[in-house]
Structures are given as structure tokens and as C-alpha cells.
Amino acid sequence: MSTGTPRRFRITVASGKGGTGKTTVAIGLARAIGETQLLDADAEEPNIHLFFPGQWDKETPVHRLVPEVNFDRCTYCGRCASSCQFNALVVFGQKLLFFEELCHGCGACSLVCPEKAITEKPRRVGVIRGPAHWGKILLLEARLEVGEASGTQLIREMKRAISPDLPAVIDAAPGASCPVMEAIKGSDYCLLVTEPTPFGLSDLQIAVEAVRELGVPLGVVINRSSGEDRLIEEFCTQAGLPILARIPFSRAAAEAYSRGQHPIDTVPGFAEIFAGLWRALQAQLEAQLQKEGSLA
Amino acid sequence: MKPFQELVVISGKGGTGKTTLTASFTHLAERSVQCDADVDAPDLWILLQPKIEAEGSFSGGKVARISPEKCIGCGLCYQHCRFEAISPAKEADRKTPLPPKTLATTSKPAYSQDQADRTSSPVAQAKTYRIDPNSCEGCGVCQIVCPVEAVQLEERYSGQWFSGETAYGPMVYARLAPGQENSGKLVTLVRQKAQIVARSRQIPLIIIDGPPGTGCPVISALTGVDLAVIVTEPTLSGKHDLERVATLAEHFRVPVAIVVNKFDLNPELTGELESWAAAHSYPVLGRIPFSPAVTQSLLAKDIAVRRENPASSAIKEIWSKVEATLRRSEGGK
Amino acid sequence: MRDIAITATAPSLEAEVDARFGRASHFILISSQNPDDWEATTNPALSAGGGAGVAAGQFLASRGVKALLTGNVGPNAFSVLQAAGIAVFPVNGQTVREAYQNYLKNNLSRTAQPTKAADHLH
Numbered sequence: 001m002s003t004g005t006p007r008r009f010r011i012t013v014a015s016g017k018g019g020t021g022k023t024t025v026a027i028g029l030a031r032a033i034g035e036t037q038l039l040d041a042d043a044e045e046p047n048i049h050l051f052f053p054g055q056w057d058k059e060t061p062v063h064r065l066v067p068e069v070n071f072d073r074c075t076y077c078g079r080c081a082s083s084c085q086f087n088a089l090v091v092f093g094q095k096l097l098f099f100e101e102l103c104h105g106c107g108a109c110s111l112v113c114p115e116k117a118i119t120e121k122p123r124r125v126g127v128i129r130g131p132a133h134w135g136k137i138l139l140l141e142a143r144l145e146v147g148e149a150s151g152t153q154l155i156r157e158m159k160r161a162i163s164p165d166l167p168a169v170i171d172a173a174p175g176a177s178c179p180v181m182e183a184i185k186g187s188d189y190c191l192l193v194t195e196p197t198p199f200g201l202s203d204l205q206i207a208v209e210a211v212r213e214l215g216v217p218l219g220v221v222i223n224r225s226s227g228e229d230r231l232i233e234e235f236c237t238q239a240g241l242p243i244l245a246r247i248p249f250s251r252a253a254a255e256a257y258s259r260g261q262h263p264i265d266t267v268p269g270f271a272e273i274f275a276g277l278w279r280a281l282q283a284q285l286e287a288q289l290q291k292e293g294s295l296a
Numbered sequence: 297m298k299p300f301q302e303l304v305v306i307s308g309k310g311g312t313g314k315t316t317l318t319a320s321f322t323h324l325a326e327r328s329v330q331c332d333a334d335v336d337a338p339d340l341w342i343l344l345q346p347k348i349e350a351e352g353s354f355s356g357g358k359v360a361r362i363s364p365e366k367c368i369g370c371g372l373c374y375q376h377c378r379f380e381a382i383s384p385a386k387e388a389d390r391k392t393p394l395p396p397k398t399l400a401t402t403s404k405p406a407y408s409q410d411q412a413d414r415t416s417s418p419v420a421q422a423k424t425y426r427i428d429p430n431s432c433e434g435c436g437v438c439q440i441v442c443p444v445e446a447v448q449l450e451e452r453y454s455g456q457w458f459s460g461e462t463a464y465g466p467m468v469y470a471r472l473a474p475g476q477e478n479s480g481k482l483v484t485l486v487r488q489k490a491q492i493v494a495r496s497r498q499i500p501l502i503i504i505d506g507p508p509g510t511g512c513p514v515i516s517a518l519t520g521v522d523l524a525v526i527v528t529e530p531t532l533s534g535k536h537d538l539e540r541v542a543t544l545a546e547h548f549r550v551p552v553a554i555v556v557n558k559f560d561l562n563p564e565l566t567g568e569l570e571s572w573a574a575a576h577s578y579p580v581l582g583r584i585p586f587s588p589a590v591t592q593s594l595l596a597k598d599i600a601v602r603r604e605n606p607a608s609s610a611i612k613e614i615w616s617k618v619e620a621t622l623r624r625s626e627g628g629k
Numbered sequence: 630m631r632d633i634a635i636t637a638t639a640p641s642l643e644a645e646v647d648a649r650f651g652r653a654s655h656f657i658l659i660s661s662q663n664p665d666d667w668e669a670t671t672n673p674a675l676s677a678g679g680g681a682g683v684a685a686g687q688f689l690a691s692r693g694v695k696a697l698l699t700g701n702v703g704p705n706a707f708s709v710l711q712a713a714g715i716a717v718f719p720v721n722g723q724t725v726r727e728a729y730q731n732y733l734k735n736n737l738s739r740t741a742q743p744t745k746a747a748d749h750l751h
Binding site for chain 3: 298355356357477479480481484488491495512516519520547548549
């Protein structure tokens with residue numbers, strides 16, 4: 001790392017749609033940086049582990065609070081059900097039903113209950129796996145429990161586990177949903193991975209619109225480039241977005257990926273491409289530093 | 297008996313070629329109602345080029361709003377919000393990174409470390425508080441605790457739907473606004489609009505470009521359809537997601553058929569996928585080879601099957617099997 | 630008493646039965662004693678973000694419905710219907726009128742299970 005680059009920067013790798021190569025870029029970048037943390041924030045479908053041959057020794061459960069009804073006090077008045085915006089509570093006659101997976105854990109029901117019959121108990125949302133050692137990389141993974149609707153809280157918890165002593169690369173879920181926004185919020189830079197096709201462009205535009213609202217500096221990585229990337233280049237020029245790397249389309253890379261191998265290990269030239277991405281990213285971070293005096 | 301049939305193309309994993317295949321099916325079907333149910337990232341319109349005739353806004357839920365003139369700055373909303381959506385107005389503009397903290401332990405579960413801090417230390421009272429609509433979940437707790445009724449819950453703007461006409465018939469699609477939760481409600485809306493127009497214009501086939509994943513949006517795209525074509529690819533994540541989405545379709549009693557795209561990138565894994573399909577009695581309609589010509593078509597915003605190449609031949613064969621399957625199920629009803 | 634509910638794709642007895650419950654477009658509420666005593670209503674649960682099935686179930690419970698004729702019912706909705714004492718009769722490829730007549734003739738069988746949507750796969 002050059003002396004200008006701060007130690008504790010945080011990069012999020014995101015994309016407008018699935019299948020663009022976001023995970024490939026996140027892993028490749030982490031490898032190029034060397035000593036770094038790598039966080040899998042695609043909590044519904046974490047997939048960095050498919051490339052990781054080691055063991056997860058540590059697993060930390062994460063909980064949210066959900067209501068528990070004391071039926072000795074409950075009068076079935078139904079105020080809790082009326083207050084629930086998410087249809088997680090139903091009351092009729094002498095019956096009360098609660099649907100845990102619909103519950104957002106907001107606490108409205110326990111606030112409105114006139115009999116103080118509702119307390120709260122923890123419900124497992126998912127786990128944070130790791131940190132695990134993968135060469136020089138420290139790997140962390142957010143894994144959502146089956147049946148849970150949103151990984152946002154889990155990702156927030158995982159971010160708290162980021163050590164201030166090392167840089168961090170976060171692999172977000174695809175798209176522009178709430179958990180993706182959480183993975184990008186507070187980062188020093190966001191890389192948007194796209195493919196140079198009309199679909200890639202359309203989804204990139206959606207992603208840029210979403211990320212701009214977060215105030216995080218943006219750059220683009222073109223994956224599966226054929227050398228003819230005018231579609232994306234024109235948009236980036238117009239939108240004032242730097243293109244930090246072009247990863248060429250490679251059938252060998254696609255085949256390696258299908259076997260759970262990262263192209264940086266199996267396809268000549270890819271190590272240099274990711275080193276180039278890291279250099280370009282460093283330049284962006286240094287420019288940010290000079291502009292703002294400090295990061296974040 | 298419903299006067300039309302519905303075909304959905306889904307994939308589990310994103311990026312397997314679902315939309316490209318859906319557009320090819322649309323071309324081969326010649327006449328249909330097209331419905332893009334991938335409301336997070338709609339792409340079908342790029343290939344079908346609809347002329348928009350109507351559009352409208354969509355609300356997926358509520359969002360809270362504080363009236364600053366009524367607010368007395370007591371901070372109760374800020375203390376109770378569990379989604380970090382409320383902040384004192386003067387701080388709201390500053391970019392605040394999360395302080396480095398350890399993972400919350402489970403011995404005494406506060407909702408989050410932040411909230412534990414907020415409720416246990418004295419709150420510096422600001423003049424008023426602001427709600428960040430991107431973080432607000434519309435739960436209404438702020439409204440419940442506000443002593444002066446300064447908080448309103450309003451229907452939030454969550455996206456836009458569009459209806460129009462393509463060379464193949466009417467098309468309906470939608471776009472969820474960035475950061476909005478996709479509960480399946482907007483998917484249901486575009487499907488219902490497609491059904492209405494299929495009925496009124498007596499078009500017997502609705503082709504649905506389904507959303508990726510296995511969650512609520514996919515469920516809304518699957519219910520009641522006559523056939524779900526699952527497009528998969530021979531990768532580890534492709535296989536995993538194929539299994540999940542096929543199981544989901546089965547639970548909703550939707551007949552499933554499988555297409556393996558880019559099969560020649562890993563013929564061995566393709567074989568495993570097909571064995572798995574056979575073991576579950578899911579027909580494999582065909583295998584499509586990886587073909588740079590398909591990318592060329594896409595770059596030209598052209599529909600893949602309109603050009604001659606090995607992938608197109610495979611797609612045409614697959615389509616004739618889809619048609620045969622649909623004809624059989626129509627007869628059965 | 631309009632004690633039978635039938636999900637419908639349009640507000641008419643000639644409409645097809647809607648295969649969905651929670652996000653059905655309409656409900657036909659009709660009396661088992663008198664086929665002329667009926668009404669059509671749009672499904673109030675359509676405006677729900679999540680939990681549409683639960684909201685739809687609660688709506689039918691509040692209307693005193695005793696039997697529901699529909700396509701698919703997810704597990705949450707099914708719990709609500711069961712708790713409310715509403716019997717569920719799955720129906721396939723029929724119009725509202727046909728389903729109603731089949732119900733009266735005892736041609737339909739009640740289900741004891743939801744259409745198993747399993748762990749709300751995400």
C-alpha cells in the first residue's frame with residue numbers, strides 16, 4: 001500500500017443485478033490488497049464460502065426482539081393487532097395468533113397493550129460466521145436464518161465486527177434493496193460491477209440512483225468486457241463516474257468459477273488485472289483524502 | 297376455466313439468461329401478453345421496446361413524517377425507533393460512520409448496541425427530529441409514543457407500473473424505487489394487470505419474466521401459473537438455487553421444467569443437474585450452449601432467437617416442447 | 630348470512646376462482662342457503678405489504694364466513710382460518726358459480742393442510 005492510503009478504509013462492492021461478477025471482484029480485490037478483511041454481506045445467499053477451503057471456527061448468533069404474550073393478562077382486546085402494520089398479530093374472539101416471520105420487531109404491540117401483557121423475547125435472525133483466516137484475508141460472513149425476511153440488521157451487526165486496524169472489503173447482495181443500502185452506508189467507496197450490455201447499463205443506472213442518495217463516492221468496474229464497452233463508457237462520462245477496471249470476458253474464468261475456483265488462481269493475467277483495480281482504487285481514495293482532509 | 301394460460305420463466309440465481317430466454321419465447325409465441333415481474337431490475341422492456349400507453353404510482357407500505365411545527369423536541373421517537381431512522385435535526389446532515397464496537401452478546405438482548413446506548417444515556421435534546429425515509433420501516437412506533445401527535449404515517453411512494461404495446465401484444469411491467477422492500481405486492485399488481493388485459497383482448501397466453509431468488513416476489517410470480525420454466529447454469533450456486541426454486545414451485549403445485557443455459561462451460565456439472573432433475577421427475581427441456589452470438593444480439597438490443605446460431609436452434613426446440621406441454625395441460629383441464 | 634367465501638378473479642359469479650387467497654383480487658361472499666344472497670368485494674388485503682394471507686384471513690373471520698373455496702392457502706393464512714373455524718376447500722379450474730354448486734352438492738373435499746409453502750423460503 002502506498003503511504004498516502006489510510007489503513008482503515010472500507011470498500012463495498014455492489015451491482016445492479018445478480019450474476020455480474022460482484023463476488024469475483026470482491027475476492028480479487030481483497031487478494032490484491034493483501035492483508036484485509038473480506039465480508040460477505042449477501043446474507044440471503046452468501047457465496048464467498050464456496051471459494052473458501054477452510055473451516056469456520058466461530059459463529060455468533062444475532063437476535064431481534066419479538067413479542068411474547070402473557071395469556072394470563074391478555075383480554076383479547078385486539079389493540080396489539082390493530083397497531084401492527086405488518087399483519088403479524090391477529091385477534092378475534094378469544095384467540096390471538098402471532099406470526100414471527102412477519103414481525104419487524106418494532107415494539108408497537110408491547111407499547112399499546114393496555115394490560116402490559118406483551119413482553120419481548122429474542123428471536124434468532126441469523127449468524128455472523130468468522131472471522132476465519134484465508135491466507136492474508138480475514139473472512140466474515142452474514143448468514144440469514146431461513147424464513148427471515150431481511151438481512152439489514154444482520155449486516156449492521158457484522159459491520160460492528162469490522163476491526164479498525166485493517167481495511168475492509170464488503171461484498172453486498174445484488175440489487176438496490178434495504179440490506180444492500182446498509183452494506184454501502186458509511187463506506188469510503190462503492191464499486192459498482194456491471195456488464196457491458198443493455199441489461200447491465202439499465203441495472204447500473206438503477207444502482208447509481210440508489211447509491212447516490214447515500215453520499216458514498218462511486219466507481220465502476222466493467223466485467224466480461226469484450227473491449228467494446230461504449231454503452232457503459234458513455235453513461236459513466238455523462239454521470240461523472242470513473243471506470244476503475246475492465247475485466248475481460250474469459251471463458252476459462254467462467255469455467256473455473258463453475259468449479260469453485262477464482263480466476264486469480266487459475267487464469268493468467270487476472271492477478272495483474274486485480275492489482276490494477278487496487279491501484280486505481282488507491283488513487284481514488286487518496287483523492288478523496290485530499291479533498292476532505294479525512295475519510296468519513 | 298380461465299381463458300388464458302400463464303408461463304413463467306424463473307432462475308433462482310440471477311444472471312442465468314432468464315430475460316434473454318423470455319424474450320426469445322415471446323418472439324416464437326408470436327402473440328402474447330408480456331409481463332415483467334422482475335420489478336427490482338426490469339430488463340425485458342429493453343428487448344421488447346414497448347410503446348408506453350399508461351403508467352401509475354405504487355405504494356408498498358407506509359413511511360412516517362414529523363411535522364416540525366408541532367414537534368416539541370422531547371426525543372421520545374428517537375429513543376424508541378429501532379431502525380435508526382430518526383435523528384436530531386441538526387445531526388442529520390453529518391455523515392456518521394458506525395463507531396467500532398464488538399458484536400452484541402446475547403446475554404441481555406438489547407435490540408441493537410445503538411439503541412442500548414440511546415436509551416441508557418441522557419439524550420441531548422434537539423429542537424426537532426427528522427426521519428430518514430430510507431431507513432423508516434413504517435412501523436408507527438414514533439406515532440404511538442409522540443405526546444403531541446406530531447407524527448403522521450403516510451403511504452410511501454414505492455415505484456411505478458407501466459403498460460404498453462409491443463410488436464407481440466400488450467406488455468405490463470414495473471419498477472420498484474431504489475431501497476424499497478419487495479414484498480411481492482407490486483409483482484401481484486403487474487400480474488393482475490396482465491390478466492385483465494389478456495381477458496379483455498382474448499389473448500390466450502401470458503409470458504412472465506420472473507424475478508430472481510426464492511422469496512416473496514417469486515412466490516407472487518408463481519402462484520396459479522400453468523408452467524414454470526427454470527433456467528439454470530452449471531455452476532455451484534446455480535445448482536443450489538435450482539434446487540431451492542424447484543422445491544418452492546412444487547410447494548405451490550406449479551409444474552416445473554428445466555433449461556440448462558451455457559451448459560458447455562461445465563458439461564460434468566450439467567450432467568449432475570440433469571440427473572438431479574430426473575430423480576425428481578422434472579423434465580429437462582433442453583440445453584443451450586454458450587454462444588458469443590447471443591451476447592452480440594443483446595448488444596444490438598435484438599432478440600437472440602431471431603438470429604441463426606447454435607443457441608437459437610436449441611431455444612427453438614425448447615419452445616416447441618414448452619408449447620406441447622402447455623397444450624397438454626390445457627386439454628387436461 | 631353470507632357464510633361462504635370464494636376467491637374470484639373478477640366481481641362476478643361467472644369469474645374464475647382465483648388460485649391465490651392472500652392476494653386474490655376479489656372475494657365473493659354468498660349464502661349457503663340462498664344463491665341470490667351474495668356480494669362481491671375487492672380483497673382488502675391487497676394493500677398489505679407482507680402478511681396479506683393473514684389480513685385476508687382476518688377479514689373473512691370478521692365477516693362470519695364458515696367455508697372458503699380457493700386455490701392455494703399459505704401456512705400463515707391457514708392458521709388464521711383454522712383458528713377462526715373456517716373450513717378450506719381447494720378448487721381448481723372452475724368458475725365461482727361452479728365451485729359454489731359443487732360445494733353444495735358435497736363434491737368438494739375439505740383440506741386439513743395449507744398448500745405447504747414451507748419455511749417461507751428466502
